Amino acid sequence: MLQRLKLLERLQNLARRPIFWIVTGLFTILLAAGVGSGIRSMQAPPPQPLDFNHQVHVGLGIQCLYCHPGAWRQAAAGLPTTAKCWGCHQQMANTKPAQQVLVAYAMAGESIPWVPVFIQPDFVYFNHRPHIAAGLNCENCHGEISRQTVAQPIPRQNMGWCLDCHRGRAAGDEQMLARLTDCATCHR
Amino acid sequence: MEEHKTLLALFEDLDPTAAAIERLRKLGIPDDQMNVISGIPVTEAMLGRPRQWSNVPRLALGGSLGGFLVGAFLAFGAPLLYPIHVGGQALIPIPPSIVVLFELTMLGMLVSTFIGVFLDSYFPSYRPKEYLPEISDGKIGILFQCPQQKQAQIVLALKKLGAESVAPAEARQL
Amino acid sequence: MSNPLEEVGHKWGMVIDQDLCTGCQACVTACAMENNIAFVGEQDAAYGRSLQWIRVERFWEGEFPEVKSTPFQPVLCQQCGQAPCEPVCPVYASVHSENQQINIQVYNRCVGTRYCANNCPYQARVFNWRDYREPGPLDNALNPDVTVRRRGIMEKCTFCVQRIVQGEDTARAEGRQMADGEVVPACAQACPTEAIVFGRLDDPDSLVSRLKRDGRAVQLLEELGTQPSVTYLKGGSSYGRNG
């Protein structure tokens, strides 16, 4: 009985031993790592079939709209077809590994299975056209892609992120605010 | 400074307890060095003790004010953060706001009352304390500090008044 | 000249001429095809769980042989100006669009309390009682402009808001005003007798505005003060050669 009575004290004793803290600490670290990697996987750039170097291409003076021409007139910006890539690359020596991958796709006449980086949930109907029409630059939403190699997602690009910008642009204009914060603008 | 010792006197009934307190006071133990421990809520008036000060009502008032403010934020502030119109009703309709204000005021009041008990009574505290399990069996204890030299005299006086036991109080694990 | 790019806010409305409605259900099927409405199967359909956003009502009058069905009445969400469904949603899933002056249901926000459906006097809302998934390859025909709803979500007629938004965007992109009849929902588009007319009520010259001023115009459950955007043209179906 007496021994049982000391349960609390034994717990207290246990708490004084280093092994307890080591085990607890390890467990916490593991848990946090799990959560962290889960969140990271949401925000990290996905692996792409080939490491497309945005920086180089932009540096060569190629406009965003050359490869993503949908942005200025429709909802989806679009990804370039293999034929478009090959249009330029067939005129050069493709020595880098990424270029080799492109060559393989182009020779096989297959499409490159890109993994989209900036994606929204399926119930969000994003349309590029009005954003470009409103004078936004690609960098406003996509970040400094021109300094990145493989495109990187922007963390926490969520509804509040969209709304902040919408509200800012509609500041003082009641009608515009109504349109830009209307649920049906993005959800249908 | 004199040496002080903490004693716990146990009584069966209310009347001897009251008398004992009176006696202690006469023996020079001030009220603030005494405490009564009992198994039922014995009011201070029964024993002729000074009235206990409680912060609980104040905390309750403060809590209800806090709750009211939170309610006011939810009712009047939140709709302005993202104005969404529904059913042709005003953005901030008064009658529903009253409901929100009421509920949050009451929530604030009750939660702060509860917390007030914890704060005022220093709950929870699991440190060893001077206590005897007989108290929850209906005995009334007087916990007091007395100067070393008066100890024998006081014990004798209390025993005379009907104390079941007067012993140095030992802090023990409850 | 006002800049059409800055022009916002339309009040969309519909007029349904019951004298022209033949009850053919084309609107029902067209709506289902446009809006990714799932079919529920016989058992659930028998139990009041079918998901049609528009239904054609008919009752009976008289006894045989003088019996006649009452004029067919397509009932869809009336897109109330003061919608009873809106304020009761605890999470703002059923809200009023300031922009289109319609009532929209934000599927992804819906938590499924079904209060809105209870409070809808027109019973125009339907609920996804199960995951009514369309087996492949039927899902190839799903409209990418409309969210596919899963179980536990309330849905209802949206006046084909995806078409409205797209139409507005197109007009804005082309720097012009929208023409009357440029945007029609699937039901009005299919209706063989053009009993369903859709357009802007804020434009007094639109067909729908002119029809709304007709002497036969009534609104469902007008007495509730819900200010529906759907108007019915009644009457003219008795003998009335000069109805």
Added chain:
Amino acid sequence: MTEKLSRRDFLKLTAAGAGATAVLTGCGPASRYVVRSPYAEMPEYTYNGQSTFYATTCRECPAGCGIVVRTHQGRALKIEGNPSHPVNLGKTCSRGQAALQGLYNPDRVEAPQALAAGDRQEIDWDRAIRVVREALIGNRPEEIAFLLGPSPDHLYDLVSEIMRSLGGPAPLCYGTQALFEARATLVQATAQVLNRTALPFCDLGGSDVAFSFGANFLETWLSPLAYGRGFARMRRGQVGRRGFLVQFEPRLSQTGAAADEWIAVAPGTEGLVALALGRLVAEARGGLVPAAYREVDVATAAEASGVPEGTLTRLAGIFANAEHPLAVPGGAALGHVNGLEAARAVLTLNALAGNLGQPGGVFLTPVPNVHPDSRRGPDTLVEINALIGRMRSGQVKALFVHGINPAFELPAALGFTAALENVPQIISFASFPDETALLADYIFPDHTPLESWGYQKVRTGSDRAALSGAQPVVVPFHNTRATVDVLLAAIQAAGGDLAAGVPYSDEVDFLQQSLLTLVQEAGNIAAPEIRTFMTQFQQYGGWWAAEAGLDAPSTPAPLERPLRLIEPEFAGEGEFHLHVYPSPILGDGAGANRPWLQETPDPMTTVMWNTWVEINPETADELGLEDNDVVRVASDFGAIEAPVYRYPAIRRDTIAIPFGQGHTALGRYADGRGANPVALLGLKLTGAGDLAFAATRVRLEKTGRTSILARLESRIGVYGEGLE
């Protein structure tokens, strides 16, 4: 550079994506690693995320409406009406809308199949073409039979040409849809009264009073969308005069419900009522009663039809006083042994009204000048019966079936299924595993209409000559092949005279050659040569004459011939007339495998997913029948079981059953659902040799079981159940 989702990804994105993502709404999109494959090379007319619209023809019924199909990244998404098409002017019906569920039906025949040792095995198309070639040249021409659907399309024209070239019998075209429309009977009556073998067109839109004798023109009859448009125009009225429609039929149809008055005539007496009305109209007009009506006795007609004389007189007054009166014959009124005479009586009523070729009257639709030697109307049951006889006696060695499902559609009493056993080689071109296809030795699946080329002649419904064009809106979804291509490939493989007589390289070539005659005609397409013509033909969704115009009938004085009606006769014994009508939603039953058609409520009963027996509530009370009681309906020819629907608007001596369900095949949505009323039909014929489908008598028996009908309407709210 289009993002083209693979089909699997599309599944992920839509069905699962919307779901799974919603769970993690706060955390970000769950479809993180969706792969998007852009095109390797961008196809023509395809833009990122933008829809492409293709004009084609709806093939869900023979009307030939023009449709525009919205496609998106290679998938067909939505069917919309073709606004410039003269038949439907941009409108669609339920069946047209649901055609996508045929294209993407999960139960299609995905590849050619051969029956081997009772087992179905996939084969390749080379073998299929060899089989067709053998069937065409390995048999004597008279041993080959083609059984086609009722649509006047390019396949019919090609097969006609092939059989002519071979020297075999002309293909038969038939279908229950045409049967229930009483097409053959109507065509013959038109030939007799209006002097042309064609379907009449009744200009409802121009009339102010229309009497419809059994014609359910708002549901399935001939061209529902064209007639629906006419109905709307009539209702809107010319100058503030709202048109007035009276429907004569024993069971209130959807058309009757939309009409202003419904007259519940006894089955088989519609013609009698038309005659009586004719006489009364003539009398009301004053002057001499024309010879046609001299022998008509109004009192007898009133007695036989159950319509009071007073009602007849009143209606005759309305008809006589109308500016543009119109009488429409069709449907069950013509499905009696006196159906041909009834049709003549109704058409004569128009002659009496003097509206032939007048606005609001009866017209004949000019036919576009494409293969003008093809037959004009569907064949009759007599010809089908002859075919079955030949099959039974082993004279048919190879039977080709396309566009019709005879094992389901033909009355069981004909014995088609049994006769099939004596046919050594049955080749079905069905896209779906229907009843006939499952009995066939080979299934060489055709594309579904939305994947197909073609044209279809507009028989009636348009205001001008029109040829509706069809083109594929998506690439074929399965390993199917156009029947025309299969036949042409087989013929080329056969070579010889046959190949010389049918000189087409493939389907498109056949179409182009067929359309050559139209290039010079004044129409919507102005093109100097066939290639441009073809492009515009695809663009417009067909060819139609530049000017609106219909032919006025040249009548050899129909009023001068006395009209007589034989007594209606009925097949079999029983206390009820059986009124079978095609389901307005499922049509000839081919729609039963479209889940959304199954779930679209029947317009009158709001029942979904099942077959029901409509019975007058008073009669039901006498028999002790409640809603949902399963009854056994038996005729001398067969029996089916179905739940009761107490239908307030049907004669007490009649029960009605919709046709369209009762499949024993055709995939998961149709199989085993409801009952097929053609099992009940007797084999009485109309004067035109077609089946008198409304002339069967049946008996009812309670089975004691109940089966709940899925109906949209509330039995409490509509019929007050539980509230009395």
Added chain:
Amino acid sequence: MAATAKPIAPATHEEHAESRQHLMLDPRPRGEMNAMVMESMHTTSWKFWGIAFLLGIVVLVCLFLAWGYMISEGLGVAGVNRPAYWGIFLVNTVFWIGISHAGTFVSALLRVFKAEFRRPFTRAAELMTTFGLIQAGLSIFMHMGRVWLSYWLAPYPNARGLWPNFHSPLAWDFLAINTYLLASTMYLFLPLIPDLAMARDRSTGWRKVVYRVLALGFRGTEGEWAHLRTAMNIFAFAILPVMFSVHTIVAWDFAAASRPGWSSTIFGPYFVVGALHSGVAAVAMVLVVVRGTMKNMKYFIRAEHFDAIGKLMLVISMGWAYFFFNDYLVQWYGGDHWTHTLLAWHESGPLAWIWGLMLVCNVAVPWFLLWNRKIRSRPGWMFVIGLLINVGMWCERYVIIPISLTINRMPFTWQSYRPGIEIVLGIGTLAFFILLYMLASRLVPLVPVWEVQEGQMAHSLRKFGRKTVVSVSELE
């Protein structure tokens, strides 16, 4: 005056024998009462564990497995349809909230009004409040189509920038029920602290640890008592309006809707009285079970208590009948076509028997039986009557929710409601309630000993001429 109230006179004295029927006049030493209560908690037969095990299985299967199945399949497995969008889940929600009203009512209202008979069973009633609210909360979550998103009801800053819609009565409900659940749990805990300390002083082993933790170090010093007393007073007064608001808001869920039969201004008080009706009846049932199955409880719970509860039940039944008639009359007199159809549907529709059963159980049974003191004093009778009243009140909610929902302003959509998995889940919640209560009865002193002792101290007998009467003094 004695800290341990002593018998006023020897028990053999005839005049006082009658008065010793009252718990307050039949005092026993505190130590003895403590021992009795402790014994009642610790005496557990195999039957108890058997039943608890069975209930555990029922809870596992009928509540958690069935709910999991429903979540994965969707609400289609339940009987809800159009137009009966709300079904037994909300019937159960209202029912359990009603049950939960008993605890607060008995404990707080009777404390405020110093109704002395409350003393031995306040704790039993308060436990019902908390456990009943848990069932109500579970039921309302079951009802939701996407329960996994129910946190969106809570007002907190989030990435979407959205707050709950406080126009919605359901949002009020969320606030009110949470407030009430928190408040009633705190109100259960505060008076429990001294009893936990008592239990701590008398137990060993793991129980000692549990009680030590729960008792928070309470000794019973003057300060501790003073804070506790103050807090309990505040709670007793403040929790009453919360209680009223909770059920009124539940009533507003219906009354605020624009539906025939629902849109009634009297629904608030009508629902509150209905809640008390079922709640007090449930208290009676629980007390019968506690008294019958737990050791030493016959001393604490006596015929006088059932008598008092019976009187309460009778009065509340009359109140319920008054409100029902009021609602009915007004609907009948001034209602439109739809309301009249609805009344006809209630009274003569296929489920009219439920409507009839409601009236019999809620009105006829209490009125015909509870006027009789003998019946009131018999636990068996009280159990049956309490059960019937609860059945009746459940029927009332069933009539108001699914049956009324059949009738709306669009007759084309009227459909009857046929329960599905709701029944199983309802059984699950009932079993969960009983299981929680059973487990709590082994851990929580069901009788607030210090309150009983306090009452016994305050009671005395006084002679008025030849008659001896009970007098109560105010200790505070």
